[in-house]
Amino acid sequence: MNKVFTDGLSFALPLLIMAVGALYSEKSGVTNLAIEGFQGVGAFFGALAATLLAPLMGNGNQMIIYIAILCAAVGGALFSCIHGLLCIRFRANQVISGVVINILSVALTAFFTSAANTAINGTASNKFVLDVSARFSIPLLSQIPWIGGLFTNMYPFEIIIIVLVIILWYLLNRTRFGMRLRACGENPQAVDAAGANVIRIRWAAVMISGALSGIGGICFAYSLIGNFSPSIYQGFGYLAIAAMIFGNWSIGPTTLACLVFGLAKSGGLQLCIAAGLPSNYTDLFLMLPYVLTLLLLVFFSKKNHPPKAAGEPWDKSKR
Amino acid sequence: MKKKNIFLARRLTGRYASLWVSVIAILLTIVTASILLLIMGKNPLTAFASFLQGCGFLAKENYGGGSGQLTDMLDFLNYLTPLILASLAFITAFKAGLFNIGISGQMLLAGFTATVLVGYNKALSPFIAKPLVLLIGLIVGGLTGVLVGYLKYRFNIHEVVSTIMINYIISYLTGFFINNYHVDMMTRNSKVCTPEARLTLTNVMIGDMKCKIPLGLIIAILIALLVSFLFRKTVLGFEIKAVGQNRRCSEYSGIRVSRTILISMGLSGAIAGLAGVAYYLGYTNTIIPKSLPSMGYDSISVALLGSGSPIGSIFAAAVVSVFQQGSNYMSSSLGVAKEIASLITGILLLFASCGNYMKYLAGRTMQQTSEIASQGSSRTAPASPESKEAKTK
Numbered sequence: 001m002n003k004v005f006t007d008g009l010s011f012a013l014p015l016l017i018m019a020v021g022a023l024y025s026e027k028s029g030v031t032n033l034a035i036e037g038f039q040g041v042g043a044f045f046g047a048l049a050a051t052l053l054a055p056l057m058g059n060g061n062q063m064i065i066y067i068a069i070l071c072a073a074v075g076g077a078l079f080s081c082i083h084g085l086l087c088i089r090f091r092a093n094q095v096i097s098g099v100v101i102n103i104l105s106v107a108l109t110a111f112f113t114s115a116a117n118t119a120i121n122g123t124a125s126n127k128f129v130l131d132v133s134a135r136f137s138i139p140l141l142s143q144i145p146w147i148g149g150l151f152t153n154m155y156p157f158e159i160i161i162i163v164l165v166i167i168l169w170y171l172l173n174r175t176r177f178g179m180r181l182r183a184c185g186e187n188p189q190a191v192d193a194a195g196a197n198v199i200r201i202r203w204a205a206v207m208i209s210g211a212l213s214g215i216g217g218i219c220f221a222y223s224l225i226g227n228f229s230p231s232i233y234q235g236f237g238y239l240a241i242a243a244m245i246f247g248n249w250s251i252g253p254t255t256l257a258c259l260v261f262g263l264a265k266s267g268g269l270q271l272c273i274a275a276g277l278p279s280n281y282t283d284l285f286l287m288l289p290y291v292l293t294l295l296l297l298v299f300f301s302k303k304n305h306p307p308k309a310a311g312e313p314w315d316k317s318k319r
Numbered sequence: 320m321k322k323k324n325i326f327l328a329r330r331l332t333g334r335y336a337s338l339w340v341s342v343i344a345i346l347l348t349i350v351t352a353s354i355l356l357l358i359m360g361k362n363p364l365t366a367f368a369s370f371l372q373g374c375g376f377l378a379k380e381n382y383g384g385g386s387g388q389l390t391d392m393l394d395f396l397n398y399l400t401p402l403i404l405a406s407l408a409f410i411t412a413f414k415a416g417l418f419n420i421g422i423s424g425q426m427l428l429a430g431f432t433a434t435v436l437v438g439y440n441k442a443l444s445p446f447i448a449k450p451l452v453l454l455i456g457l458i459v460g461g462l463t464g465v466l467v468g469y470l471k472y473r474f475n476i477h478e479v480v481s482t483i484m485i486n487y488i489i490s491y492l493t494g495f496f497i498n499n500y501h502v503d504m505m506t507r508n509s510k511v512c513t514p515e516a517r518l519t520l521t522n523v524m525i526g527d528m529k530c531k532i533p534l535g536l537i538i539a540i541l542i543a544l545l546v547s548f549l550f551r552k553t554v555l556g557f558e559i560k561a562v563g564q565n566r567r568c569s570e571y572s573g574i575r576v577s578r579t580i581l582i583s584m585g586l587s588g589a590i591a592g593l594a595g596v597a598y599y600l601g602y603t604n605t606i607i608p609k610s611l612p613s614m615g616y617d618s619i620s621v622a623l624l625g626s627g628s629p630i631g632s633i634f635a636a637a638v639v640s641v642f643q644q645g646s647n648y649m650s651s652s653l654g655v656a657k658e659i660a661s662l663i664t665g666i667l668l669l670f671a672s673c674g675n676y677m678k679y680l681a682g683r684t685m686q687q688t689s690e691i692a693s694q695g696s697s698r699t700a701p702a703s704p705e706s707k708e709a710k711t712k
Contacts, residue, residue, distance in 0.1 A: 033479055082669070086669075086672060086673070090673050090676040091675065091676055091679070092673060092675065093672070093675075095479065096672050099418065099616075099619060100619075100620075100665070100669055103616050103619070103620070103661075103665050103668060104665035104666070104668065106661065106665075107658060107662040107664065108662060108665065110661065111658040111659055111661070114658060115359075115656065126658075234487075235483060238480060238484070242480050242484070245477070280499050281495070283491045283494050283498065283609070284491070284492075286491055287491040287492060290487045290491075291484075293484050294476075294481060294484045294485070294488075297470075297474070297476045297480065297481070298474045298476065301475045301476045302475050
C-alpha cells in the first residue's frame with residue numbers, strides 16, 4: 001500500500017510540472033501539443049550535462065542531478081523557441097507546429113545522442129546511463145498510517161517541483177504578469193489596448209512551458225527510466241495535456257488529475273503483483289492510465305472552458 | 320537580388336503556389352542537411368547519391384548474388400506503398416479539419432487483426448486470403464476512426480489527445496496478445512504470416528534477380544485517384560471541406576456536421592487500416608510487439624509536403640521514402656548514423672509547415688511591388704525588412 005503512494009507521487013509530480021507548463025502556454029493563447037517533444041529534448045540536455053560532468057565531479061555525486069535539472073530547463077526553453085517561432089512569428093497552424101516539433105525532437109535526440117556517445121566514449125549507443133537519484137523520507141510525516149507512503153522514499157526533485165508549482169500558481173493568479181498572460185488567451189486585443197505587448201507575453205509563456213517540460217522530462221529520466229534513451233517518449237507529454245484538459249485549465253484541479261493518474265499507474269502495477277499474475281500481464285496494467293484518461297475525458301470534456309483565443313495567431317489589425 | 324525576390328513571390332502567389340512551396344521546402348531541407356553533413360565531415364554529394372543508390376535510382380558499385388538495381392527499386396516501392404496509403408488517410412481527415420495522429424495505432428490494430436485472422440490460416444487460397452486481408456484492414460481501421468470521430472463530436476474530446484491515448488492502448492493490447500499467444504521464440508516478434516495472405520509477392524525471379532512485387536501499390540494509386548475524385552467532384556467531399564474550413568458556417572448552411580466528422584474520420588481510419596495491412600502483411604510479415612510504426616508520423620510530413628493534395632502526396636511520399644529507405648545503404652557506406660533519415664524528415668516537416676507564411680510574405684511582396692509601380696518609377700523602392708525576409712524564407 002505504501003509503495004502505491006510512493007511510486008504514484010513520484011510519477012504524478014513530473015507529470016504535474018509538465019501539465020503546468022502546457023497550462024501557461026495555453027492560457028497565453030498558444031495551443032501547445034509540443035510538450036512531449038519539449039520534455040524529451042530537455043531531458044536530453046540534462047542527461048548530456050550529467051554524462052559530461054560525471055567524470056569531473058565523481059560518479060554518484062548528487063550535485064550533478066541539480067545541475068542536470070537546470071540544464072534541462074534551459075535546454076527545454078531554448079528548444080521551445082522553435083514552437084514560438086512557428087506559432088507566434090510565422091503564424092503556422094499551432095496544432096501542426098506541435099506535432100512537427102514532437103516528430104523533430106524524437107529524431108534530433110536520437111541522432112545527437114548517438115553522435116555524442118560516439119564522441120565521448122566511442123560507442124554509438126542511443127542512451128545515456130544516469131545514476132538513480134537518492135531518496136529520503138520525511139521523519140515524522142512518514143509514520144502516519146495510510147498516507148505515510150506519500151512522504152517515504154521521496155526524490156529530492158519532488159520537493160523542487162512542489163515549491164515551483166506553488167510559485168507558478170502565485171505568478172499566474174496573483175501578479176500583473178499573470179493577469180496579462182491569462183488575458184492574452186482570452187482577448188489579446190484588450191491586452192494590446194491596455195498597452196502591454198502580446199507578442200512578448202506569449203513568447204515568455206511558451207518559453208516557460210518549455211523550461212517546465214524540460215524539468216519534467218529529466219525527472220522522469222532520473223526516476224522512472226534510470227537512463228536517457230528513446231523510451232523517454234512514452235506519451236507522458238500527452239498525458240500531461242490530458243491532465244490539464246481534465247483539470248479545466250486551472251492549476252488546482254490539474255494537480256488532482258495528475259495525482260489520479262499517478263496512483264492509477266502505480267496501483268495497477270501493484271495490483272498485478274499482488275494478484276500473482278505473470279510478468280506478461282503487466283502490459284495490460286500499463287494500459288490503465290491511458291484507458292482512465294479516455295474515460296475521464298469522456299465525462300469531463302463537455303463542460304470545459306478552454307482559453308477563448310487559444311490556437312489563433314495574434315493579428316494586431318484584427319478586431 | 321530584388322528581381323529574384325519578385326520571381327519567387329510571383330511563383331508563390333500563382334496557380335501552382337502549393338507546388339512551389341513544396342519545392343522550396345525540399346531545397347531548403349537539402350541545404351540544411353548538407354550543412355549538417357559538412358559539419359560531420361562527410362561529402363553531402365556522396366551522401367545524397369548513396370540515398371538514391373539505396374533506393375535503386377542510381378546503380379551501386381557492386382551487388383550481391385541474386386540482387387540488382389531492380390531489387391532495390393522494388394524494395395523502395397514496397398516501402399512506398401503503405402506510406403502513400405497512410406498519407407492519404409491523414410489527408411482525408413485533415414480536409415475536415417481533423418488531425419488523425421492515430422494512424423500508427425490504426426495501422427497496428429488492422430495489421431494485427433488481419434495477421435491473426437487470415438495470416439495464420441493455412442487453409443485459405445491466395446485468391447480468397449488477399450481480398451479478405453484488405454477487407455479486414457478497411458473494417459478494423461474504419462471502426463477505430465469512427466470511434467475517434469464519435470468521441471470528438473459527442474464528448475468534445477480533442478482528436479489529437481484521444482488518438483494518442485488509443486495509440487498507446489492498441490500498442491499495449493496487441494503487445495500483450497503477441498507476447499502471450501503469437502510470439503516467435505527466436506525473433507521475439509510475432510510469427511510470420513503465410514505467403515498466401517501476404518500482399519507482396521516474394522522471391523519472384525526477374526532475369527536472374529530475386530525481387531519482391533508489391534501488389535498493394537496498385538491499390539494505393541487507385542485510392543489516391545478515388546480520394547482525389549471524392550474531394551473534386553462529390554457532394555460529400557465538398558461538405559467535408561466546408562466543415563474543415565468553417566464548422567459553424569457549414570452548420571448554418573444545413574450540413575450535418577456530426578455526420579460529416581464521423582464519415583471523414585471513418586474513411587481516414589479505413590485507409591489507415593489498408594496502410595496497416597500493406598505494411599504488416601506486405602512490407603514486413605511480422606509485427607514487433609509494443610512498437611508503433613513510425614510511418615504513421617512520417618505520413619503527416621508527406622501530407623504536409625504534398626500540401627494536402629492526394630496526387631501530390633504520391634510524389635511527396637516518394638521523396639520521404641528515398642530518405643527513409645535509402646538510409647540503410649547510406650549509413651553503411653558513409654558511416655553516418657541511420658537516424659539522420661528521421662532528422663531530415665523532421666526538418667522537411669518544419670519547412671513545409673511554414674508554407675502559409677511563405678505565401679503570406681509573397682502576397683505582401685507582390686502588393687508592395689504593385690504599389691511602388693503605381694507610384695511611378697521616379698521614387699526608389701524602400702528597402703523594407705519584410706522583403707528581405709521573403710528572400711530568406
